[in-house]
Amino acid sequence: MSQPTFEAVNLTKRYEDGVLALDHVSFEVHPGQIYAMLGANGAGKTTTINIFLNFLEPTEGEARINGVCTHTDPLAAKAQIAYVSENVMLYPAFTAMQNLEYFTRLGGRDHHTKDEYHRVLERVGLQREAHDKRLRGFSKGMRQKCGLAIAILKDAPAIVLDEPTSGLDPQAGYEFTQLLTALRDEGKAILMSTHDIFRAREIASTVGILNRGRLVMQRSAAELGGADLEQLYLEHIAGHAA
Amino acid sequence: MFTTVVMKELKGILLSQKFALTFGVVSVLILMSIVAGISEFTAGARQYDTAVQLAEQQLREASNWMAISARALRPPDPLVVFVSGVHNDIGRLSSINGHEAVKLLNSVYADDPIFAVFRSLDLMFIVQVVLSLFAILFTYDAITGERESGTLQLSLANPLPRRTFILAKATGIWAGLLLSLSVPMILGLLVVSLAGVPLSDSDWMRIGALFVGSLLYFTVWVAGGIAVSTWTRTPSASFMACLVLWIATVLILPRVGVLAAEQLVGVPTVAEVDAQKDGFEKAAWEKQMAGLSERWKKREEAMQGFSKEQREAYRDAHMWQWMQEEDAGRKAVQTEIDAYGLRLQEDLRNKRSAQERLAFTLARTSPAAIYQLASMQIARTSVTLKNATETSMEEYRSQFTAHVEKKQQESGGTGGFKITVDSEKGFSFSSPRERGTLDISDLPRYQWNPTPVGQLLADAGWDGLLLAVFALASLALAVIGFHRYDVR
Amino acid sequence: MLRLLIIKEIRDIVGSTKFAVTFGVCSLLVLLVFIVGARAYHTAVGQHDAAKRENLRRMEGITDWMQVHDMNVYMPPQPLSALVAGVAHDIGRTVTVEGRGELTAHDSRYSDEPMLAVFRQFDLEFLFTVVLSLFAILFAFDAVSGEKERGTLRLTFASPVPRRTFIAGKLLGAYLTLVVSLLLPIAAGSALLIVMGVPMTGDDWVRLTLIIAAGFLYLGVFLSLSVLVSAMTTRSTTSFLVLLVVWIVAVLIVPRAAVLFAGRAVDVPSVDAVAAQKAKFSAGLWGDDRSAMAAFKPSKSGDMQAVMQEFQQMMQKLADDRDRKMREFASRVNEERRNRQDVQEAVAFGLARITPAACFTLAATRLAGTSFEMKQHFLAATERYQKAFGEFMVAKTGMNPGGRMVVLRVVVGDEKKPEPINTAEIPAFSYAPMQVADVAGGTALDILLLLAVNLFFIVGAVAAFLRYDVR
Known part of the structure; x- marks a missing residue:
């Protein structure tokens, strides 16, 4: 095995x-x-x-x-390793895109394009119009989706x-x-x-x-x-x- | 990765509502303090100019060399705009003449206590008190806040060394706050240069040093706030810890140093010293008087058995010599008194310097005190201002009295008026040396010679170094604290 | 219900770490202020006594009252000025009284010891205005918004609680906790004053009590304001920020800005200009008198003592005349300056009173006798003393010395050694700060203002909370 x-x-x-x-x-x-x-x-x-x-x-x-x-x-x-917590908390003052970009870069992946971010966010089911909204107003489900998007983009095994x-x-x-x-x-x-x-x-x-x-x-x-x-x-x- | 975190911190600060609010307040404060400083300086400069003119006019109106008295005035330093220091507390002027020692009188606050009620609001105060508070406000939850909101765990689930993270965070916050602070500062400098404050190149150099000092001090607080947040668990705990630290550093420690020094090193008061000097003066004159009586008795004895005419002739022959003897005696006494006074003064200054040294060494446990002392040093408004002014005025006094002495001799003997009551000749009053105004064109005038910039900066440099050490130590504490931080 | 709410509020505050820390720090600071004050008082008394002693010692051995030219008087330290320094360290403490002429105070504490001026004194007034007000904000900034964040507000209003009662309970609970927790260290500090041997009179105690009462009113302003702001914001961080900004403006900026503005708006002739005017006038008078002196002819010659006496009488008359004219002139010039200053002060403090911080500072310093009027009050006392001293000298020597006249007496022939003078005969200087009755009127305005602001914010807090979205 x-x-x-x-x-x-x-x-x-x-x-x-x-x-x-x-x-x-x-x-x-x-x-x-x-x-x-x-x-x-x-x-x-x-x-x-x-x-x-x-x-x-x-x-x-x-x-x-x-x-x-x-x-x-x-x-x-x-x-x-990628991590999604029980209650994904991101920076409330940042937009979904900004959060995504930050954490992906922290994960050591800084070659992604904006399109890829959008694609992944769409893949996890976040509506396009929410991508550039600040996290402050997001529901728990939306935040969870962002968290998963971060995990996906990190592309960790x-x-x-x-x-x-x-x-x-x-x-x-x-x-x-x-x-x-x-x-x-x-x-x-x-x-x-x-x-x-x-x-x-x-x-x-x-x-x-x-x-x-x-x-x-x-x-x-x-x-x-x-x-x-x-x-x-x-x-x-x-x-x-x- | 470092830059990613730095950029995120920068963005985080600039986007926050907290930042918008504080930035507004700080900008207003800084600009206001500078405008207030300019207005204070120009008023002070105007007052100085008028006072110089008035003193000059008084000199011109003087009618005899014996009674002539000049006034030495201390001009305000242009950097008073930024750092008032003790400028308003110590006297602006001293009378300069043969019979009084130099004594700084008429401080701004003593003249007009109304200005002492709330004191002045200078840039140094804003930086020392308000900016430090703001630095805390932006850093106290650097780690604890992220831990509570869960982003810390998310960040550290990445291959990100902790040291990189904390250093990047510190850099980001520091840069964000500093960039925003530089805007009102530069605006303020623009206002200063436009307002017509006379600034020489060396003044600009000092202003530069002042800004470097402010920056260092601010950095200490940024690093300190972050350090506290790495040693606490919740934001509210870090905030309380920061506040306690702030109160201790800004409000208490500096004063404790002074209090301790006051207890440890005893210094006589000025009133005491003055009274002591007066006592010596009185005794010296007493002795001189006794000697005078003695001499006159001898002179009388020498004339024993002379006829009235012989007496007259003898007297006329010797009078000039006698007068000169008395004059010399009088001068000797005056010199003796001056020397004694200077000795007392010197002694007082030494004791006081020792006390100040101890006080400020102790106070330097607080970065707030270091910053304040260094700023005052740079702005020439530190405690040494008093000694420096007095010493330079004393030098001037000796020049002045030497010149007056010479003039007096040229115009012949003493001035003033003389009352003679003689049992034989009866009463006579004369004021022989009155003759309109004097030629004061070559009378030396007081020249304020400030401590050279190089020396000021060298002295303040040590404080700057000390601040840097504080900043680095705080940063080290933050790194160590975060290294062992439980991020759960 | 209200009682329940108040008790809950007190328990909530007292149980928090925030309270434990602030209470500890406050107690420490309050005690420090009292200890520092008591020490400062004793130091000042030591300095004052030493100065007085030296002043008398310099007259030792003098055998003739004629040789006493002047007398230094020193402002005696007051127990309260050690607690509320005001301008006590800024104005001159020493006045040289010569029997006539205008008096000036010199040797202020801060100019003598600039070391002390660097960080200023840590006194009760500073503690209240700057530190405790900050703590009052910390006490109550999240009174409403914090409960909303924790979710307890929803829970509370799921019960039949009238909003008015709830907010009243909050306010009262916070006030009570603050007052009681501060009273403890203050009482301990006051006891320390007694232990450390500071001679407080009954009047002093009354004034100290009033100062502390005014201080509580001042803290009440920040407390009710905090509740008000917390009832207008939904997040506690926002309310804290807003309050911090208000605090900075009210405590640090407005008072200074007001004085600064008045200083520029109302032009007061500088001390130097006034002094120069006087010097010129005085020189003119001297010139006149000099010729009068020269014209002096003794009515009968021969008896030296008589001639001397006669001359002195003339000198005395001239000096009196000169003094009168000078005084008239000086009082005119001074009054002009004084009037301008009054306008300046009215503008400065009128403006500054917008902020409760200034109201408190003015009230506290006035009560402690260390307000900006202290200089005048002290000079007035020395003025009175000068009169007494002049009269004493006239009684002793037949003339008022009024300046440095060096009497050169050449004694020819043996004379019996005269007895030294008894310096204890010189009248003693006494300075009494204003009593409660004197300052009550002036302070009443500030205290009323503080009360009014308190009420305003309390009403505001209630009104704001009635419309608060508790969800």
Whole structure:
């Protein structure tokens, strides 16, 4: 099998206050796969993402992007990763285009033309007339689209999403998942955390359930088959809480 | 990548509503302070000119060399337009004559306390107090704000070294604020040059130095604000921290230095010194009087047994010599008094200088104080102005008195009037040396010779260096703080 | 309901870190002001006593009152002027009294010690006008807009709360917290004054209380203005910016601009011009008298003492005459200048009173006896002293010295050594700052103005909030 794009090896994080946020978590995400992390608030989903982004250093273990360790060589790792946060916040005083251009350049891609920016914004579903409007008046769905546009333009093999569809209306949520599957089909590896069991079931290649820092269940779409994911989720959470 | 962040910061500042508002206020403030400064300077210059004329007229009207008294006046420096310093606090003039020591009197604020109520509003004050506040306003949330809004995470999800990010951010904010500040500053300079303030090349050089100093000071605050934002978590926390830092630096630290120096180094007051000098003067004259009595007694004794005619003849023969003896004695006393006065003055100045040195060394823990002291130094309105003026006036006084002495001798003996009550000759009053006006054409006039620009700039240069160190240290703190910043 | 809202408001403010920091800083600053004031007072007393002592010492050993030419009087330090410096350090503290002639004050503290003038004194007036007003803004700039941002405003108005009650609760809560949290360090500072041995009279305490009351009114202006602005903006950052600009204009600019404008608009003859005019007149008088002196012929010759006496009497008469004429002239010239100055002051302070900062400064300095009128008040006191001193000298020597007349007495023959004079006999100078009753009238206007502005902003805040979009 090819080299995994995301690779968590015995990822462990203990905070200074002693809380064990991640406890020897290991998983892989390969190109063309979507890995959905499920779990209650505080289960360790965001901590995992923060380690992949080098916002946190693991206490033990390693997170790798295409084989590059995120905490020993953060810049090389970050060159290959794009990030869409739960609530994409861009500079409110800038237009969508200006934000896009800025963040794309930060990502190290400064060869794009204006047309390409427009094309990508249109691809993520942002109406042409909104391109040159300031972000101040944008709805959450529109901001989320901008965030994804930034990720697309960065053209990174790895994309991390932190609860990207929470708070979106059904239409926006649907469009968003469509885009994700399209990206997956282009060969991107996608790591996302979500509370949305229905959507995870629908698009994920692999589903992992985290509870109190431990990966308590991990099944591929094939392994899941026709099982009721919601039932499984509740079982695993309850089983370990007890 | 560096330039991308810089450009984004620049754009971010220039597009913000905060910027539009503050830019307007700052522009108005700067221009107003300069206009006010010009008006203050021209009024001061006019007052100086009239005072010089009046003093000259008084000299011309003087009728005898003994009573002649000149007035030495301190002209306002054109840079008062930008930095009032202690210009309004210390005396504008001193009487120059043989019997009084140099003493600066009639400060602007003492003459017209109305102007002292709210003090003056100069560019230095605007930069020191208002611009520093604005620098904070634009930097306090540099990191915390982006963290709270989530853009920091998005930015750092990119292969962007943290050092590059923070330095680019600092550069962007700095450049944005500075570019916008230069507009009203340049406008202000234009107003100054159009308003007819007489500025020489060296004055322009000093103005240049003043602007470099302001720039450095401003940079310290920009870097300081960013540093604070890398050591705090939320914008409101950074704002409070910045405000506390600002109050401590601008309002408290400078004064604490002075207070401490006052406690540590004791200096006698002027009133005390004056009274001491008066006491010495009185005692010296007393002694002289006693000697005089003694001498007259001896002279009387020498005439013991003379007949009335013999006495007359003896007296007439010796009178001139006696007068000269007395005159010499009188002069010796005056010299002694002058020397004592100068010694006291010197002593006072030394003690005061020591106190000032300590005070300002302590105060220099605050960049606000460094900036203020350097600006005053450059504008020649620092505390040394008093000593410098007094010293140069003392030099003038010795020239003046030497000249008057010579003239007096040429015109023969003392002036004034003399009352003689003699038990034999009875009462007589004479004012022998009155003869209309005097020829004062070659009487030396006071020339204000300011400290040379080179020396001023060299002194202020150290302060500039110190400011640069503060700026770099703040920047280093910001880089270190951001390096270990938890961006979550 | 109102009580509930007030309590919530107080709890909300007191519980915040913002409050903890500002309260800490304010307390520190207030205490610092009082400590600095007390120290400054003691330093000033030390200087004053030393100067007075030296002044008397220089007369030691003098055996003849005739040789006492002048007397230096010094402005005694006042406890309140150490707390509210006003122009106390700018005007001369020493006046040389010669028995006659015009008096000028010299040796101002700042001209003697320019070191102090560099950063000026950190006093109560500065603390209130500049620092505490800024804190008052910090207290309340997000009173309404902040609650909107946090979403608590919607929640509050989901309950049956009248808007009027809500805003009243906000205002009252903020006022109460501010006053109480400042009163604590101020009370501690006042206690420090007593501990540090500053002799405050009952009148001083009354004046200090009034100053602090005026200070609270002044802070109230910024507090209610902050609530008003926060009820007119939707974002707290906007309200802060607006308030900061208003603060800069009101505190830093308007007062100075007003004085500057008056200084240029109303032309007052310079001190030098007046002095030159007087000098010229005086020279003319001297010229006349000189010839009169020369024409002096003693009525009976021989007795030296008698001749001397007679001459002195003539000199005295001449001097009195000269003095009278000079005084008439000087008072005319001075009055002209004084009148112009009055106009200037009226324009300057009339304009400056647009801003509460100027109202407070004027009220506080007047109450502390350190207003711009201090110079005149001090000179008037020395004027009175000069009269007493002149009369004393006449009683002692039969003449008013009125200047530096060197009496050269050559004593031929033995005489018994005369007793030194007793300097304690010289009348003492006393300077009393204006009492509460004297300054009450002048301050009332400023205090009323402050009250009016407070009311105006409170009403404005209520009106603005009634129309506020709470969504």
